[in-house]
Amino acid sequence: MDFSLTEEQKMLKTMVADFASKELEPIAAQIDEESRFPAESIPKMAGLGLPGVGFPEEYGGSGGGTTESCLVIEEICRVCAATGTILIASSGLTGIPIFMHGDEGQKKRFVPPIASGQVLGAFALTEAGAGSDPATMETTATRKDKGYVLNGSKIFITNGAEASIILVFASTDKSLRHKGISAFILEKDTPGFSVGKHENKMGIRGSSTTELAFEDCFVPEENRLGNEGDGFRIAINTIDASRVTVAAQALGIAQGAFDRALAYAKERQQFGQPIVNFQAIQWMLADMATQIDAARLLTYRAAFLQDQGQPFIK
Known part of the structure; x- marks a missing residue:
């Protein structure tokens, strides 16, 4: 099985990672401490077409499938799990079931506003x-x-x-x-x-x-x-369909935690050297990286199967 991303997927991943680091990470701690909804982030994500990933263009979407949705959610949740949660609940749990189960009138009326990020x-x-x-x-x-x-x-x-x-x-x-x-x-x-x-x-x-x-x-x-x-x-189908992107959310949170742990281990000095040089710390980091990589393989395998219309949950 080829696990390589396409050039379009690589570009999407890079774009979202850059957006997340510049626009979401600077306010992530603040909105969590204040329990503040990041209203300013919604139009910024809409401007990049992120709420529309997974929806056809004819319904106001940006195209792509579950794999692309996972790439978006993982990169966002690396720096701000709250923003990723907002996106999953709006596009994945509300827009997608209307698109999957609605009649043409419902799809044309309700999907575009969600897919475009105009509403949540x-x-x-x-x-x-x-x-x-x-x-x-x-x-x-x-x-x-x-x-x-x-x-x-x-x-x-x-x-x-x-x-x-x-x-x-x-x-x-x-x-x-x-x-x-x-x-x-x-x-x-x-x-x-x-x-x-x-x-x-x-x-x-x-x-x-x-x-x-x-x-x-x-x-x-x-x-x-x-x-x-x-x-x-409809409810069960929706929950099942969203499981892979929720896994991508957890994956992004874990990757973000690992990134910060590694950076801290390189900065923290003990006995005249960074603690990343100590074998006990290296073991911990290696175990974390291994578990994250295993989770990523499982998540994107499930995303691939979902995109192919094959069974993807057990």
Whole structure:
């Protein structure tokens, strides 16, 4: 198997690495300490077409596939995991499922704003009592007129405070458990929608994680994604499709930690020499580098398989 990147992929990787070091790294520590959403970074990423990687150009995207998306996320997360998280939640967890499961009207209306970076998206599945078991979901969608009325709440929603397009999962028939879950595209200005508590996290604090509330939110029928009862399948397909880019996020964080550890080992002096000269430190660095390289091989093998339409998860 040829693991070499194409010239276009190399150029993309270099461009994102340069952007990340110049624009994201200088503010990464600050936004984490202040729990501040890096609003200034979004239009800068949009200017380079980064939110659109993985989307066809006809829908406002930049082209490419999972491999290109992983290259972008890894390089961003080497210096700022929060910014990478924002991008994954918007493009990967919101834009991609609309592109994969939406009708032509939905794709033309909602995908370009996300792919262009004009707006952010959020994926609203998790509830206080329904995390790993969506069948216990309490949020409901009741048919009314030519649409649905949403009532309920979600927790731990990435981009919840900033997203203009929210992909909401709600039960249209509780008796059917997971087969009664449907998916809806909710716009931020919908009456009855509100953002609740902002979580105070241990890390990745520049990315907001919030509660969302829905009180008699009317969603027109044309904003239902797929058919009634398709929600669980859409949610699982979306989570599966995003697993490789989430692995790239972890890979980028690990690579960034290694880069800093190596730089520190070269600078730190003990007994008249840098500690990188000590064999015990060299062993630690070698183990770290080996594990990161193994993770990179697994991540990009999975990305390659996903791009080829082959099974990529186990």
